[in-house]
Amino acid sequence: MGVRRGAASFDPGDPLGIDELLSDEELAVRQTVRQWSAERVLPHVADWYERGELPVVRELTRELGALGALGMSLEGYGCAGAGAVQYGLACLELEAADSGIRSLVSVQGSLAMYAIHRFGSEEQKRHWLPRMAAGELIxxxxxxxxxxxxxxxxxxxxxxxxxxxxxxxxxxxxxxxxxxxxxxxxxxxxxxxxxxxxxxxxxxxxxxxxxxxxxxxxxxxxxxxxxxxxxxxxxxxxxxxxxLRGPLSCLSHARYGIVWGAMGAARACFEAALDYAKTREQFGKPIGGFQLTQAKLADMALELHKGILLAHHLGRRLDAGRLRPEQVSFGKLNNVREAIDICRTARTILGANGISLEYPVMRHATNLESVLTYEGTAEMHQLVLGKALTGIDAFR
Structure with missing residues (x-):
């Protein structure tokens, strides 16, 4: 079977054409969050990271509230009522800037606000949620x-x-x-x-x-x-x-955002490695012209876009009301693990520059070590899937 005539040219940024699966509204959400991250986070995050602080957290939270990014998948009480894929795309773009920023949004919306929205009284919802959605209250x-x-x-x-x-x-x-x-x-x-x-x-x-x-x-x-x-x-x-049904359901909602977010960190590292490979010269030509480097880039692209496809599939299931906690574990386990591997491979392409905060790679790699652990370690998600596959509880 030959390639269809008139097919779109190959896009290194979207090699599988995943963007064709997204609606105009979903693409607009992604672009809005990407632009905000580029303007408000990326110019400063290396300095924040080096200093070990987030000095403008309240200002950023209010801005995120104005974007509709806080509790964005919740209905009413000042929340955006966005779809699951829209929320996932926002998480991807936020974590492409830094895992700490995505964590701020995830804890605010998918844990604290979700708990009140799902399990709170009407009085509690009216008292707390509007201010939290606006970013006035963290x-x-x-x-x-x-x-x-x-x-x-x-x-x-x-x-x-x-x-x-x-x-x-x-x-x-x-x-x-x-x-x-x-x-x-x-x-x-x-x-x-x-x-x-x-x-x-x-x-x-x-x-x-x-x-x-x-x-x-x-x-x-x-x-x-x-x-x-x-x-x-x-x-x-x-x-x-x-x-435990209460807190675990909150964690499942937050883990869904991590499935997307981890791919944002991976994308940032992949893009940094690809750009570097095309400009860094050794032995008389760009290192992207050597087979070993191309093999690394190909493997990174495979896992990155497979992970985005997985996140998209889980998002569509969530929008349809059919997403199970075991499937969220599937996504969190795979995507965080693969994101860490992509970051580490990117570090090898950048060589010594890979450890510099002039590039995002080491920052993302160290951040993902926390993402690997919180809201369920890799081992716990393996056991969740093991129980689902065998019917035998191995937790104790």
């Missing part, structure tokens, strides 16, 4: 603890009744946005099982010391949450969430 999500990451059922944070009030005590660890959040969704053990609580961060007994000395996600705010007998009214509990 949220965080407290599930992971110092001694309980992959096994959240063992959490020690607890909430006890005191009259009509709740009193929360415990610690949470590795919490994105914690030190700048105005509201925290905190999960705790109660006599009725695990429950979620909406906690104003100015409540007495609540503190969020920032975690320093990170070598990953440096352009992101990561904190510990300390709850020292934080007293909350009865209506602070999320009424529709009991047990």
């Amino acid at each position: 949220g965080c999500f407290g599930l992971t603890e110092p001694d309980h990451g992959s096994d959240p059922a063992g959490m020690r944070t607890h909430a006890k009744r005191d009259g009509s009030d709740w009193v929360l005590t415990g610690r949470k660890m590795w919490i994105t946005n914690g030190s700048v959040a105005g509201v925290a969704v905190v999960w705790a053990q109660t006599d009725d099982g695990i429950r979620g609580f909406v906690v104003p961060t100015d409540a007495p007994g609540f503190s969020a010391p920032e975690i320093r000395h990170k070598w990953s996600l440096r352009a992101s705010i990561t904190s510990e949450l300390v709850l020292d007998e934080v007293r909350l009214p009865a209506d602070a509990v999320l009424p529709e969430a009991t047990g």
Whole structure:
């Protein structure tokens, strides 16, 4: 079978023609977020990363709210009500700039806002969500603890009744946005099982010391949450969430964004390596003219665009209401793992320049080490798929 006459020329940026699967509205969302990232993040992110801070987090959050990027797949309460593929494309473009920026948006929208939207009372939704959607109020999500990451059922944070009030005590660890959040969704053990609580961060007994000395996600705010007998009214509990179903469904929603986002980091590294290979000369010609380099570029392009196709397929399933958690695990496991490999291969093409912050490669590579771990390690997603394939639970 021959190539169809009049077929479009080969596009190195879209070798499979995936853009043809996207609607005009989806392409417009992608372009808007890509342009914002290019103007507001890329000129500064290397400096933020080197300094280990995100000094304009509140300003960026308000701008992201104005773009409709916060809780963008949620309906009502000031949220954009965008489709799953639109949200995924936004995550891809944000993480192509930096994983920390995508994490800011993911934690705000897919964890904190999603928890309130899915499990909160109408009063809670009206009180919190409009300000969070506008970026006027930053949220965080407290599930992971110092001694309980992959096994959240063992959490020690607890909430006890005191009259009509709740009193929360415990610690949470590795919490994105914690030190700048105005509201925290905190999960705790109660006599009725695990429950979620909406906690104003100015409540007495609540503190969020920032975690320093990170070598990953440096352009992101990561904190510990300390709850020292934080007293909350009865209506602070999320009424529709009991047990692990609540936090795990939030994580599944956030993991979907990671499936797309990881490919953004991979794309940035691939593009940097491709450009470098066409201009860097050794032995009298560009290194892109050598077979070993071309083999690397071909393999990177294969995994990058296969990963984008996978993300697109999962997005269409989510839009159709047919996406299962096991399929999200499939996407997160594959795309983050392949993104890390693409970044590492890109580093070899750039040689010594690959470790310089003048290029994005090492920054993305180190960031992805966090993405590999948070919201389910690779090993946990392997076990999720193993259980789905065999019907046998190997977690314990």
